[in-house]
Amino acid sequence: MRAGRARRVLILLAAVLVLGGVALGAVLHAAGRAADEGRERAGAPRVRPGAVVLGAAGRGVFRNMAWGPHRDEIVSVDARDPAGPRTASGVRCLRFHAAGGTAVCLRSVRRGLRDTYRAVVLDARLRERGRYELAGVPSRVRVAPGGRVAAWTVFVNGDAYAGGSFSTRTSVLDVRSGALDRNIETYRFVLDGRPRRPADLNVWGVTFADDDRFYATAATGGRTYLVAGDRATRTLRSVHANVECPSLSPDGTRVAYKKRVAGPSSDAPWRLYVLDLRSGRETATAERRSVDDQAVWRDPRTLVYSLPGDYGSDLWTVPADGSGAPRVLTEAALAPVFGP
The missing domain is CATH 1.20.5 (Single alpha-helices involved in coiled-coils or other helix-helix interfaces)
Structure with missing residues (x-):
């Protein structure tokens, strides 16, 4: 038995x-x-390996989202034909930005059964110059125009801005010396002309004017503010309310940003606006869909931003002055950087 x-x-x-x-x-x-099927999909972008150089004349750079062996790699395209063939660098990033011959790539690092995250500083040929461990999930990254300073934001609690229950940490790096301000929430915060020390302060989405001066979003008491930051004096001063993920124009006079508006969905509450820093005048762009991105200025008149697409993300463009209409710039793309 x-x-x-x-x-x-x-x-x-x-x-x-x-x-x-x-x-x-x-x-x-x-x-x-x-x-x-993803690789063979009709109309999918053509991607081939090759050399990618930052700042090359007439070339645009972005994160490739097309399915296949080069997904998530930084690629370049002819700026006159952004839907054309892509050259893949072999460098994979979750978030990416570059300026002045310096790039910062935020990427995941598999350790055992979990992912950790790292900021990697790259040169103009995307060769590693330094690495820094991150305290959370990558969210935003920007490099100052001269390429000497960079900033990144991570989620240390929660993983999205929409729900309201999240905590961020924003760090600023001096690329030349390697000195790192790990959390700029320690800067002196001045709200409506009065110094404040709120326990619930969150700061994210840096955009640089130069090596010392920048703008960012600060949130406290359930409200968000555009703040002007200064590395030399270690201060953050409020400028305008209801601003998230700012992007400074090339001439330094305007900021493109996400503005929270009343709508049918609390998960898609943002519209793309432009603020004139001198007059305080707000202009709504012609994009009426919710934009959860830190827009990029393609030139002094044009904004580029991401919206969900068949591959995860497509790049769209719209005039910054409220005229015109949105149009697709590049499918299967994210985190664009435009050369001279």
């Missing part, structure tokens, strides 16, 4: 192993088929 019971157990174990192998094979086959 014991022998019969043992045979039944062995048969049962064999059946489980066979079924498990069949299931695993089906999953792997489906994953491979999905990947192949």
Whole structure:
């Protein structure tokens, strides 16, 4: 009887192993088929490996979102044909920005069963110059125009701005010396002309004017503010209310940003606006969909931003003065940087 019971157990174990192998094979086959279909999809961007150089005349750079072996790699395209063939660098990033011959790539690092995150400083040929461990999930990154200073924001609690229950940490790096301000919430915060030390302060989304001066979003008491930051004096001063993820124009006179507006969905509450820093006048762009991105100025008149697409993200463009209409610039792309 014991022998019969043992045979039944062995048969049962064999059946489980066979079924498990069949299931695993089906999953792997489906994953491979999905990947192949992604690669072969009609109209998908053409991507080939090659050299990518920051600041090359007539070239744009961004994170490639097209399915295939080069997904998440930094690629370059002819700026006159942003939907054209892409040159893939082999450098993978979750967030990316570059200026003045310096780039910062925020990437994941697999350690055992969990991901950690790292900021990697790159030169104009995307070679590593330094690395810094991150305290949370990457959110935003910017490099100052001269390439000598960089800033990044991570989520240390929560993973999105929309829900309201999150905590951020923004660090500013002097690329030349390696000196790192790990959390600029320690800067002196001046709200409406009065120094404040709120326990709930969050700061994110830096955009640089130069190596010392920048703008960012500060949040406290359930409200957000555009703040002007100064590294030399270590201060943050409020400028305008209801501003998130600012982006300073090339001439330093305007800021493009996400403005929270009343709408049908609390998960999609933002519209893309432009603030004139001298007059305080706000201009709504012609983009009426919710934009959860830190827009980029393609030139003094044009904004570029991401919206969800078939590959995860597409780049769209719209005039900064409220005229015109949104149009697709590049499919399957994120984090654009435009050369001279």
